[in-house]
Amino acid sequence: MDTRLEYLTRLRVGQRKAGPAPNKPCLLLAVICEIQSGHFSSPRVAINKRLLARYHDLYEAATGNRQAANPRLPLWHLRNDRGPAGPLWSPDYAPELAPHADQLGQPKSLDNLLARFASACLDAQLFAALQDSDIARQACALLTHHYLSDDPPALKRLTEYLERALASGEYEKAPESLAGTLQESSQQYARSAAFRSLVLEAYDYRCAASRLRYITPDYRYLVEAAHLIPFSVSQDDRPVNGLALTPNLHWAMDTHLIAPGPDHRWHVSQAVDTLVPDNDWLCQLDGQPLVLPRNPRWQPTPEALAWRMDHLQR
Template identity: 65%
Template sequence: MDERLECLKRLRTSSPFHKPGLMMAIICEIQAGHITSPRVDLDDRLLARYHDIYETLKGERSNASPWLPLWHLSSDKGPSGPLWTPDYSPEIAPLARQLGQPKSLNQLFERFSSARLDAELFESLQAPGTAETACQLIAHHHLALEPDALGRLQKYLRVALASGAYERQPDRMLGSVEEASQQQYARSAAFRALVLEAYDYRCAATRVRYITPDYRYLVEAAHLIPFSVSQDDRPVNGLALTPNLHWAMDNHLIAPGPDKRWHVSPVIDALVPDNRWLCELDNAPLSMPRDEQRHPSPEALAWRLAQLQR
């Protein structure tokens, strides 16, 4: 075993779920290519990952309290120095330790919104095999789980780490899937993560963005050309949509077109008041990701428009 992982055995924690869950979340995000340096942004994606792991362990997510491990992890040692060093704002830095434990995520963000993971530990966690070993070490050393809970965690980690490999190489997500069901789950998870992140968790039709306090997203990842037809899980074959608009698109009532505008089926009666929410979408612009490489492909948009009910 990589000696740099020994520090993970020494996490000081009064709760077996907080620091171990945060460290596993960080490891998963490193493997997904979302965390690319020792500097770790405390963004929506990392926080959602932490809540997912907490829910896997505890069966609920409302008591996850991410500010606790994000604050207290700085008391632990890494292989080359502090395990976790918050990037305090200049005015807070001299007073940070005197302020005491934050009582909410907002209070924590008033002090820092990024931190630095021990550089040697970060380097070791680049390798997929080492990352998997690190997660197993944390699980078995800190989490005295019932067999069912341990089984859930093991399944979650297998899919999460395999999904990370797809996220780093999204072109692998095109073509016939002949892998085991676990790999299919991993591809699906990678598709969802890449699409929602590309659209900043905002609906491509209405631009509505809502993330619950326990980090659930309102929007869903919708295939433009269904996977059963295209075998294509690349993010360019997807949009982020609210559930009602995802349903409407899948039922060919609305469609985005190559003109990057929304089109509404003529079978919808605009005179019926209950149809207004769909009719108002006609000719509205398609919201696009900032990253041009994540823009929906013209071929996928053309296919979707061709399916619109006439």
């Protein structure tokens, strides 16, 4: 085992009936997954929606109780643990708060914590180790077995989640690899997970048609990742072949009642009767602009949009 990982066995964790408290191990597992997905390229860890959602996913796998997850606790208390080169976790306090950070006391809510710091530095030597995929897997196994192994079914859930997350991360680091025929069935879940993650983040979790955006307190999203050219036709899981849509509009697009066109506007099928009041939620979409990702890299391809228009019910 890499000696830098030894510090992961020395966390100051609380206790619960089922064993060690899962807060710090789950946060570190979330950080490892995000490093392996290519979302953190330096020791500075952004406390963003992706990380918080990942923490909730892991907490749910470890305990079966997603709503009990409280990321404020490990985000704050991890600063008391040591890493191979110094503090394991060093908050990047807002400049006006930095001189008084130790006098402020524990933040009472996540919003209160984020007002103090929205990023933190992971120990640099540990970060360097975790960039290696084999060492990252060792670190995941170490954390799960050292702190989260008292409940065998939960350990199984957690191990399966991490295996899928790390496999998906390989695709997220290289989105171009998400196109092409699958060679093994085990690839399908990893590719689908990468597609969903990249698409939802590209659209900032906002529907590309209705503009609706809702994130629950335990980081579940209203929108889904929808293929433009269906995967069964295209074998293409690249985010440029996807949109973020609410479930009802995802259904409407897949039944060819609506389509986003190359003109970056929504079009409604003539099969939708405009005289029926119950159809207003679809009819009002006709001619509305398609919400696009801010980053042009993730915007849908003209070919994918043209495919949708060609298959709109006439």
